[in-house]
Amino acid sequence: MAPTSSRFSRRALLTGLGAGATTLALSACGSNDGGTGGGGNGGTSLSQWYHQYGEDGVQQAVTDWAKNYGAADVRVEWTLGDYASKLSSRLLSGSGVDVFENNGIDPASARKGLYADMSDVMDPIKDQYSEVALKPVTIDGKIWGIPMITDPQLLWYRPSMLEEAGVAVPTTFDELMQAGIELTGGNRKGFFVGNDGGAGVFSQAIAVAAGPELLNDDNTQVTFDTPDVVMGLTALQKAYGAGAMLTGAPTDFWDPTTFNAGLAAITWQGMWALPAMKKALGDDLGVMAVPPVGGSGKQAVLVSQWNEQVAAKASDVEAAKAMAKAQWVDDAEFQKTFAVGFGFHVPPKTATAEATTELQDGLAKQVVDLTNQWGYTAGPYWAPAMGTALTDAATRMLTNGADVASELAAAQKTCQQTLDSLAS
Amino acid sequence: MSSSTASAPGRGGTSPAPSSTPASATAPRAATVKGSRLAFWVFVTPFLVGLVLFTVVPIVWSTGLSFFEARGTLTPTRFVGLGNYTHFLTDDAFTNSLGTFFVYALFIVPVTMAVSLGLAVLVNGLPRFQAFYRSALFLPVACSYVVGSLVWKLALFSGLPSGVANSALGVFGIPPVSWLGSSPYWWIVLISVRLWLQVGFYVVLFLAGLQRIPPVLYEAAMLDGISAGFRRFRYITWPQLRPTVAAVLLLLLVAAFQAFDEFLNLVPTNPSTRPPLVYLYNVALGAQRDFGLGSAGALILTTIMVVVALLQTRFFGFSAAEDRNGTSRRRRGGVQA
Numbered sequence: 001m002a003p004t005s006s007r008f009s010r011r012a013l014l015t016g017l018g019a020g021a022t023t024l025a026l027s028a029c030g031s032n033d034g035g036t037g038g039g040g041n042g043g044t045s046l047s048q049w050y051h052q053y054g055e056d057g058v059q060q061a062v063t064d065w066a067k068n069y070g071a072a073d074v075r076v077e078w079t080l081g082d083y084a085s086k087l088s089s090r091l092l093s094g095s096g097v098d099v100f101e102n103n104g105i106d107p108a109s110a111r112k113g114l115y116a117d118m119s120d121v122m123d124p125i126k127d128q129y130s131e132v133a134l135k136p137v138t139i140d141g142k143i144w145g146i147p148m149i150t151d152p153q154l155l156w157y158r159p160s161m162l163e164e165a166g167v168a169v170p171t172t173f174d175e176l177m178q179a180g181i182e183l184t185g186g187n188r189k190g191f192f193v194g195n196d197g198g199a200g201v202f203s204q205a206i207a208v209a210a211g212p213e214l215l216n217d218d219n220t221q222v223t224f225d226t227p228d229v230v231m232g233l234t235a236l237q238k239a240y241g242a243g244a245m246l247t248g249a250p251t252d253f254w255d256p257t258t259f260n261a262g263l264a265a266i267t268w269q270g271m272w273a274l275p276a277m278k279k280a281l282g283d284d285l286g287v288m289a290v291p292p293v294g295g296s297g298k299q300a301v302l303v304s305q306w307n308e309q310v311a312a313k314a315s316d317v318e319a320a321k322a323m324a325k326a327q328w329v330d331d332a333e334f335q336k337t338f339a340v341g342f343g344f345h346v347p348p349k350t351a352t353a354e355a356t357t358e359l360q361d362g363l364a365k366q367v368v369d370l371t372n373q374w375g376y377t378a379g380p381y382w383a384p385a386m387g388t389a390l391t392d393a394a395t396r397m398l399t400n401g402a403d404v405a406s407e408l409a410a411a412q413k414t415c416q417q418t419l420d421s422l423a424s
Numbered sequence: 425m426s427s428s429t430a431s432a433p434g435r436g437g438t439s440p441a442p443s444s445t446p447a448s449a450t451a452p453r454a455a456t457v458k459g460s461r462l463a464f465w466v467f468v469t470p471f472l473v474g475l476v477l478f479t480v481v482p483i484v485w486s487t488g489l490s491f492f493e494a495r496g497t498l499t500p501t502r503f504v505g506l507g508n509y510t511h512f513l514t515d516d517a518f519t520n521s522l523g524t525f526f527v528y529a530l531f532i533v534p535v536t537m538a539v540s541l542g543l544a545v546l547v548n549g550l551p552r553f554q555a556f557y558r559s560a561l562f563l564p565v566a567c568s569y570v571v572g573s574l575v576w577k578l579a580l581f582s583g584l585p586s587g588v589a590n591s592a593l594g595v596f597g598i599p600p601v602s603w604l605g606s607s608p609y610w611w612i613v614l615i616s617v618r619l620w621l622q623v624g625f626y627v628v629l630f631l632a633g634l635q636r637i638p639p640v641l642y643e644a645a646m647l648d649g650i651s652a653g654f655r656r657f658r659y660i661t662w663p664q665l666r667p668t669v670a671a672v673l674l675l676l677l678v679a680a681f682q683a684f685d686e687f688l689n690l691v692p693t694n695p696s697t698r699p700p701l702v703y704l705y706n707v708a709l710g711a712q713r714d715f716g717l718g719s720a721g722a723l724i725l726t727t728i729m730v731v732v733a734l735l736q737t738r739f740f741g742f743s744a745a746e747d748r749n750g751t752s753r754r755r756r757g758g759v760q761a
Binding site for chain 2: 092106108109112245248383384388391392395396400410
């Protein structure tokens with residue numbers, strides 16, 4: 001009996017393993033990957049992707065909107081972790097994502113047919129958006145997304161610390177760097193502009209504040225290698241060398257905790273953190289654009305943006321476009337709530353921004369005004385590889401003391417090669 | 425099957441007598457082979473399918489992609505020949521990343537080797553509590569590299585005055601150091617976190633090697649007047665550990681080449697500490713999503729790693745000298761016979 005029993009057990013085990021593997025394989029083929037929402041409306045099902053917003057309440061707000069949408073079942077996928085990579089994989093595989101937000105629309109993906117053309121939605125209403133808002137969604141003359149929220153990034157400071165050190169609010173970039181040096185002392189640094197010492201944000205901001213910007217108007221030439229930009233980066237290098245930058249903080253500049261704790265007098269921050277900074281610091285908070293660099297410079301506010309897009313391989317492209325339009329073009333109340341109900345962002349539609357009362361006074365209004373006047377975004381032709389080349393050069397200037405002029409020239413050459421390859 | 429096998433004459437007996445194996449033993453043997461074949465395929469097929477689907481196909485696909493311009497697509501149409509490969513010859517970022525690997529390997533390989541061997545010798549010599557120390561040393565191996573990196577970044581080597589390392593320096597009146605923001609301090613963080621995470625694994629390998637050394641060799645050495653200390657280690661322990669040392673060296677080199685997690689979490693944007701895999705991650709899977717360039721780079725790195733491994737095995741590998749000199753092995757075998 002024993003051998004028979006043993007053989008049976010082995011078969012039973014193999015059968016069980018086979019059945020288990022089949023069940024797993026079949027369940028893996030399903031589309032249930034943890035999303036929320038869906039209201040049982042209509043026959044069309046849409047999957048809408050969001051990255052994980054830091055502010056409480058955003059997920060609930062978008063899920064509620066999805067439930068109340070009448071023309072399709074909308075399933076909200078709240079994506080934790082590396083959103084860009086996960087989204088890219090889904091777009092390449094052509095399944096599982098219909099409508100999605102994106103802060104990095106790129107020419108290659110548009111030309112390879114991963115995005116649906118949204119020109120038919122946006123062309124009739126594009127005069128309702130600012131040029132800065134339309135730039136990130138426009139490639140080859142077509143519009144590939146609906147601007148959702150605009151995030152101005154600029155400099156915030158503690159007036160009490162400046163006053164205590166006898167430092168005036170800087171009006172030029174040189175004065176700004178000098179102020180950072182003078183504000184450094186004890187456990188306090190002059191600047192917290194990222195754990196890379198400002199290589200990432202200031203390298204781009206200096207190029208804009210010095211005048212040449214990053215690319216020319218028709219996006220065919222890289223333009224940042226000028227004597228004024230060299231001068232600005234040299235001033236940054238000097239401030240870094242003098243120990244004016246706080247680096248090694250637990251989180252990066254986007255989290256205001258380090259600034260709120262008084263570890264730096266001036267920080268680089270997005271407008272999204274305004275409520276948290278106001279709550280912690282009260283009236284001891286001021287804001288300014290990056291001051292002009294050199295004689296022909298201008299102030300600069302860097303603007304990033306999230307945009308709503310539709311996948312070219314969506315299960316129902318027209319239904320997905322209709323849903324994106326209903327939420328991010330037509331529903332002004334939802335857009336206002338989304339912009340200022342949780343963190344602070346600016347609605348990219350001019351009329352909606354003007355109707356958002358929370359943005360009409362105090363620091364918020366100051367930021368909106370500065371953004372309207374000095375807002376800059378590089379646009380989709382400024383590819384990530386170009387950003388990496390410029391940031392790498394600035395990092396070497398700061399951490400290794402590399403020669404500013406030669407590093408900048410080399411970075412421009414690398415960026416130009418990348419830009420040329422995008423055109424081919 | 426087992427009952428037939430059990431009844432076969434000669435099994436379990438003290439006299440193997442091959443010539444006495446009866447012809448009747450052939451039938452169950454054939455049945456066993458037939459059954460084994462089925463079992464072989466039942467067990468191997470799932471893994472074979474997985475291997476083909478998730479290893480062979482991606483390698484072949486990746487090789488194909490490396491000859492195309494494949495930004496944002498896995499089904500490219502524009503053939504660029506060796507263009508992606510020649511790009512790396514002129515890309516300073518890539519050659520710098522290889523330099524980073526070289527510097528990193530130069531430190532992490534010998535340091536890990538020395539520390540793990542030293543600890544293994546110490547633990548092996550303990551009269552009691554060997555299991556405890558072995559477990560304690562092995563415990564960090566179970567920790568994720570990401571978690572280890574975050575502990576190093578947020579607690580031990582934070583750039584704030586409140587970080588553990590800076591607090592310790594503060595006791596001696598030394599101002600806070602930006603550990604991850606200035607050279608060469610970032611190497612202290614990068615080396616120490618990997619040392620903590622991996623040294624236990626190599627201690628266990630060395631312990632296994634040490635415990636395979638016949639005690640009779642130490643007894644003979646004692647008779648010759650070498651009782652303990654460095655001479656005993658040099659003339660008995662070290663030569664006997666040679667296969668283990670070769671294996672550890674190869675594993676450490678491969679692990680150093682594959683360094684990724686701690687670099688991405690501790691120094692994500694610093695070009696001076698960007699190893700090859702982080703560079704390739706940025707090119708292929710990060711925001712750039714250039715799968716053609718990424719595939720070409722991956723194949724170049726694979727080639728480099730294979731060449732290094734072959735050279736290492738050839739010159740420092742498992743009994744390399746003896747393998748090359750078959751006559752000495754045969755002569756030794758003859759003497760033993």
